[in-house]
Amino acid sequence: MHWAFYLSFFKVLLLLAITAPVALGFGFLGAMAARSHFLPLSLLGKGYIAIVRGVPDIAFFMFFVIALDQAFEWTRHKVLCPEWTDPVRQGNDFIVCQAAKLPLGSAPEWVHETYGFFLAVITFSIVFGAFAANVLFGGMRAVPHAQLETAEAYGMTRRQTFWRILVPQMWVYALPGLSNLWMVLIKATPLLFLLGIEDIVYWARELGSYKNPKFTQYPHGDWRMWYFLGLLVFYLGMTRVSEIGLERLMRRLSRGQATSGGELLRKETTA
Amino acid sequence: MSCLQTIQDYGLRSIGIGERLLPRNDFTLCEHFTLIGSGMIWNIYFGIMALATGFFLATALAMGKASTNKWLRKPSEWFIFLFRGSPLFIQFFFAYFLFLSLKQSFPFFDALTSAWLGALIVLFFNTAAYSGEIFYGALRSIPKGDIEAADAYGMTGWSRFRRIIWPTMLRLAWPAYTNEAIFLFHATTLVFFSAFPVWQQRGDALYYAGYFADKTFNPFIPYPILAFYFILLTLVVIWGFGMINKRLNRHLPAAKRSKMKLRLNLAR
Numbered sequence: 001m002h003w004a005f006y007l008s009f010f011k012v013l014l015l016l017a018i019t020a021p022v023a024l025g026f027g028f029l030g031a032m033a034a035r036s037h038f039l040p041l042s043l044l045g046k047g048y049i050a051i052v053r054g055v056p057d058i059a060f061f062m063f064f065v066i067a068l069d070q071a072f073e074w075t076r077h078k079v080l081c082p083e084w085t086d087p088v089r090q091g092n093d094f095i096v097c098q099a100a101k102l103p104l105g106s107a108p109e110w111v112h113e114t115y116g117f118f119l120a121v122i123t124f125s126i127v128f129g130a131f132a133a134n135v136l137f138g139g140m141r142a143v144p145h146a147q148l149e150t151a152e153a154y155g156m157t158r159r160q161t162f163w164r165i166l167v168p169q170m171w172v173y174a175l176p177g178l179s180n181l182w183m184v185l186i187k188a189t190p191l192l193f194l195l196g197i198e199d200i201v202y203w204a205r206e207l208g209s210y211k212n213p214k215f216t217q218y219p220h221g222d223w224r225m226w227y228f229l230g231l232l233v234f235y236l237g238m239t240r241v242s243e244i245g246l247e248r249l250m251r252r253l254s255r256g257q258a259t260s261g262g263e264l265l266r267k268e269t270t271a
Numbered sequence: 272m273s274c275l276q277t278i279q280d281y282g283l284r285s286i287g288i289g290e291r292l293l294p295r296n297d298f299t300l301c302e303h304f305t306l307i308g309s310g311m312i313w314n315i316y317f318g319i320m321a322l323a324t325g326f327f328l329a330t331a332l333a334m335g336k337a338s339t340n341k342w343l344r345k346p347s348e349w350f351i352f353l354f355r356g357s358p359l360f361i362q363f364f365f366a367y368f369l370f371l372s373l374k375q376s377f378p379f380f381d382a383l384t385s386a387w388l389g390a391l392i393v394l395f396f397n398t399a400a401y402s403g404e405i406f407y408g409a410l411r412s413i414p415k416g417d418i419e420a421a422d423a424y425g426m427t428g429w430s431r432f433r434r435i436i437w438p439t440m441l442r443l444a445w446p447a448y449t450n451e452a453i454f455l456f457h458a459t460t461l462v463f464f465s466a467f468p469v470w471q472q473r474g475d476a477l478y479y480a481g482y483f484a485d486k487t488f489n490p491f492i493p494y495p496i497l498a499f500y501f502i503l504l505t506l507v508v509i510w511g512f513g514m515i516n517k518r519l520n521r522h523l524p525a526a527k528r529s530k531m532k533l534r535l536n537l538a539r
Contacts, residue, residue, distance in 0.1 A: 054498070055497070055501045055502065056456075059497050062481060063490050066490040190360040201364065225368035225369050225371070228365035231361050232362070
């Protein structure tokens with residue numbers, strides 16, 4: 001049925017809706033860590049930012065999906081089966097006790113799918129969190145230093161300065177980078193396919209192909225080209241809509257700011 | 272089997288020279304390094320070829336987008352939007368199936384369905400669109416005085432472009448272009464994970480890393496090795512582009528010469 005195909009579009013939108021805020025949270029934590037005066041923490045934050053950007057993101061996707069799964073299973077294995085003495089890695093196998101399997105072998109199909117999707121969301125969030133951390137770190141540094149000095153002169157603590165002065169002002173500096181990141185995130189969603197999720201790419205391949213016996217009630221030749229053309233148009237539409245939306249947001253945020261964008265708005269209204 | 276032997280057998284495996292069968296069990300660290308490194312040949316091939324060809328189309332696109340002529344501007348704008356606005360992954364799929372159906376009608380297009388040409392064409396268009404946008408941005412920020420000075424000297428047309436506009440554009444665009452080059456190299460890992468088939472297991476670095484991870488079910492060895500190679504490649508790209516940047520800025524007094532401050536921004 002073609003329902004699965006239509007449903008997979010919602011999967012993409014759901015992924016976007018969950019990943020964007022979570023990645024932003026990861027990014028915020030990363031940027032805070034990188035700014036920290038405590039050396040190991042700042043190295044951790046900077047390392048997180050640097051590594052994810054030096055290596056292709058696809059490599060990370062492939063890595064984290066297996067690594068996270070094994071990490072979860074290993075943890076459960078340690079907790080649930082303490083009497084188990086065999087090593088977890090035996091040659092080319094990764095063996096945990098039955099009770100520690102994720103999802104459980106007896107679980108229904110939808111649990112498997114949800115678990116896969118959950119892993120994908122975490123993976124996306126970790127990778128895009130690093131990009132967001134980079135952008136937010138830049139945004140925090142772009143806030144004029146005089147603002148922070150003034151806050152200190154008023155006797156604010158470091159914590160107060162951070163939350164009351166720095167954070168409210170950094171968004172307008174970070175927004176160009178974040179909107180770029182949003183675009184990149186949209187364009188990364190088809191990679192869900194590589195993580196083993198039955199997403200739009202999967203269904204476009206399945207439905208477009210003429211070989212598939214499941215869909216003999218609509219016999220057709222090889223239409224995969226047209227299905228992918230459809231996806232191309234879908235993504236172009238998403239990009240265009242986001243561009244317009246972000247443009248509006250930028251105008252809103254620039255109002256009254258001491259940036260060239262804000263200056264431009266001021267001139268527009270006075271002229 | 273000594274490591275030297277492994278390198279002899281598998282060093283050029285990705286282009287079909289050496290041992291035909293991939294190792295099946297008891298993978299050594301040396302085999303990991305050799306095969307994944309061998310796969311890097313493809314990543315470097317795709318990256319360099321796409322950059323070398325894409326550069327010229329990018330210049331043309333930037334000039335087209337900045338042109339006052341509607342017939343030049345609109346196509347360039349659309350081309351850039353088309354390739355920047357959609358995921359590379361989907362572009363690969365679409366191109367592959369397009370080439371596949373072309374091949375069925377005209378056997379002449381046979382080579383297009385294999386990765387070395389088909390994927391290269393997609394990467395060529397893709398990087399041309401991204402760099403074209405970068406160059407267009409640089410074109411618009413060329414100091415007005417430079418062009419006025421060229422006009423005052425009576426330079427027009429080609430000589431003005433070749434001597435004033437183009438070098439200045441490159442100079443301004445270079446840091447962003449370096450960034451684009453790095454992410455293009457990263458994007459080459461997508462080729463064999465989209466529709467383009469891997470012929471006789473001659474894949475790129477990520478393909479071999481994935482092969483090992485599948486066989487050993489242990490991602491903690493192959494992927495860090497892959498990461499190591501890519502960080503190395505990134506450093507080489509930064510170094511090479513830094514050298515060109517130096518040459519582009521060689522006429523400036525040393526104090527004004529902008530040290531290339533490269534902040535890897537994900538701008539794809």
